[in-house]
Amino acid sequence: MIKYLLALCAILMGGASAMPAPKPKNIILLIGDGMGLTQVTAGLYANNKKLNLERFPVTGLMKTQSASHLITDSAAGATAFSCGCKTYNGAIGMTRDRKPCPTILEQAEKSGLATGLVATSSVTHATPASFIAHVGNRGEMEDIALFFMDTELDFLVGGGLRYFTQRKKDQRNLYEELRRKGYDVSDFQSMPLTRTQPDPAKPFAWFSAMGEPDSAKAGRDYLPLAANMATNYLSKRSDKGFFLMLEGSQIDWACHANDGPRAVAEMLDFDRAIGEILRFAEADGQTLVIVTADHETGGMVLEQGEGFEVLDLEFNSGQHTASMVPVFAYGPGAERFGGVMDNTDIYKNIARLWGFEPEPTDADPKTKKQ
Numbered sequence: 001m002i003k004y005l006l007a008l009c010a011i012l013m014g015g016a017s018a019m020p021a022p023k024p025k026n027i028i029l030l031i032g033d034g035m036g037l038t039q040v041t042a043g044l045y046a047n048n049k050k051l052n053l054e055r056f057p058v059t060g061l062m063k064t065q066s067a068s069h070l071i072t073d074s075a076a077g078a079t080a081f082s083c084g085c086k087t088y089n090g091a092i093g094m095t096r097d098r099k100p101c102p103t104i105l106e107q108a109e110k111s112g113l114a115t116g117l118v119a120t121s122s123v124t125h126a127t128p129a130s131f132i133a134h135v136g137n138r139g140e141m142e143d144i145a146l147f148f149m150d151t152e153l154d155f156l157v158g159g160g161l162r163y164f165t166q167r168k169k170d171q172r173n174l175y176e177e178l179r180r181k182g183y184d185v186s187d188f189q190s191m192p193l194t195r196t197q198p199d200p201a202k203p204f205a206w207f208s209a210m211g212e213p214d215s216a217k218a219g220r221d222y223l224p225l226a227a228n229m230a231t232n233y234l235s236k237r238s239d240k241g242f243f244l245m246l247e248g249s250q251i252d253w254a255c256h257a258n259d260g261p262r263a264v265a266e267m268l269d270f271d272r273a274i275g276e277i278l279r280f281a282e283a284d285g286q287t288l289v290i291v292t293a294d295h296e297t298g299g300m301v302l303e304q305g306e307g308f309e310v311l312d313l314e315f316n317s318g319q320h321t322a323s324m325v326p327v328f329a330y331g332p333g334a335e336r337f338g339g340v341m342d343n344t345d346i347y348k349n350i351a352r353l354w355g356f357e358p359e360p361t362d363a364d365p366k367t368k369k370q
Contacts, residue, residue: 022332024288025241027350028231028277029081031127032270033074034252036296036325042260042311043267045302052275053291056328058338062346063324064295067096071322074252075138077294077343078130084347092126092144093134100134104347105153105243107356114154114237118226120213120269121249122160123148127294131245142169149177154237155198155244157226159209161187166210178205193222198229200236215250216269217262223248227273231280231287241286246273255298260313263300281331288331288353292346296323 032039044051066076068088076089083101087094095101105115119128124144129135133147145163148156164174178185186196187207198204214220227246234242248270254263274291281287299316327346329337336349351357 021335023353024332025286026235026243026284027241027288027333027353028244028246028281028290029346029350030270030274030277030289030291031078031081031245031247032251032267032291032293033121033127033247033249034255034295034297034320035248035267035270035293036300036321036323038300038302039251039255039263039267039296040326042264042300042302042313043271046264046311047268047271051271052278053271053328055278056289056291056330056334058329058334060327060329060338061324061340062292062327063340063342064293065322071320072295072343073138073320074126074294075130078127080343081292081294081346082131084344084351086344090138091136092129092138092140093132094136098136102357103131104350104356105131105245106151107351108243108354109152111354111356112238112240114234114240114242115152116155116230116234116242116244116246117153117158118155118223118230118244118246119158119249120208120216120220120223120247120266121158122163122209122212123156123158123207124160124163125158125212125249127247127249128158128245142167145174149174149181152203154203154242155230155233156203156205157193157208157222157230159207159211159213161207162210164207175207193225193229196229198233200233204233213250215254215262216265221269223269224272224276227276228280231277235280235284246277248273251293252297255296255300255315256318258298258315258318260300260311260315263298263313264311278330286332288333288350289329290337290346290350291326291328293325294343295320296325297321299323 066072067086073089082103087096117128124141126138129144133144141163184202185205251266299321301314303312305312333353
């Protein structure tokens with residue numbers, strides 16, 4: 001950690017010529033869906049004025065508009081992160097011209113890095129789907145599930161089991177097909193995540209719900225554990241490094257419902273997962289951690305309550321907003337994520353750090369016929 005901080009100080013103070021900018025071996029992208037500055041602030045005051053997010057030395061702001069709308073949806077927002085291109089609302093891993101775009105996860109996989117996806121939504125939901133699938137409409141959940149069969153994804157945790165086992169289009173059992181591919185696959189019905197022990201010799205998948213997982217207030221608690229499990233597993237899975245995308249999906253859902261206490265619970269669950277990731281990154285010294293949001297949801301306002309712990313949270317919308325969202329970065333390459341940026345810069349900066357092609361192309365990234 002001291003070596004990283006010295007290098008970062010040298011870069012920020014103009015000493016980069018004396019000390020080359022470090023390059024990360026591992027990159028972890030953490031997405032708080034719907035997480036704007038007020039959601040972060042509410043979590044801070046609800047948690048004795050402390051968050052793991054305060055430990056990040058580099059911060060910035062990000063513009064979120066899509067190709068089709070001032071206010072993005074999660075599909076277009078996540079595709080900007082995964083592919084580095086603006087697209088229309090509803091698109092999953094597709095350009096605005098409806099052509100598949102190679103994702104950062106696919107590029108990492110082709111380069112021999114281990115890869116992982118973790119979410120508190122179904123794994124076929126817009127954000128995780130945008131890193132692995134290529135469909136024109138985010139609602140095509142069964143089509144999205146098919147892409148998990150054609151990837152070498154190493155670690156998968158999230159809901160949506162029914163899109164693998166109760167398929168209406170083709171009656172395939174993708175759960176069993178994953179097992180035949182060599183995956184160590186299980187689910188909430190057979191074994192809690194706390195009892196699983198992923199073997200780095202095998203790809204791993206655990207499904208947390210048939211459809212969408214419960215909220216944190218309703219007892220869902222696997223995100224911090226999955227964060228800890230994923231980093232330890234992926235670091236052993238490939239000597240070349242790894243890419244992990246982890247989403248705190250339900251901050252967005254709570255804000256759509258204008259449910260302030262639920263939003264705070266989701267924010268704090270996400271922050272606990274961030275703490276697990278930072279613990280790994282600080283010990284590892286070769287890991288870049290980026291935290292951001294695809295958009296803000298609800299137009300949340302924090303008003304004066306009865307004290308710091310009793311928050312008065314109000315909303316001026318039940319939908320997404322066009323507000324800029326925060327960016328936090330820690331580790332080798334973190335300096336690239338300060339200041340004001342576009343959502344496509346998340347992909348472009350990661351790609352440049354790893355020497356990947358920084359602009360999307362029309363190359364075929366293992367698309368699936370619909």
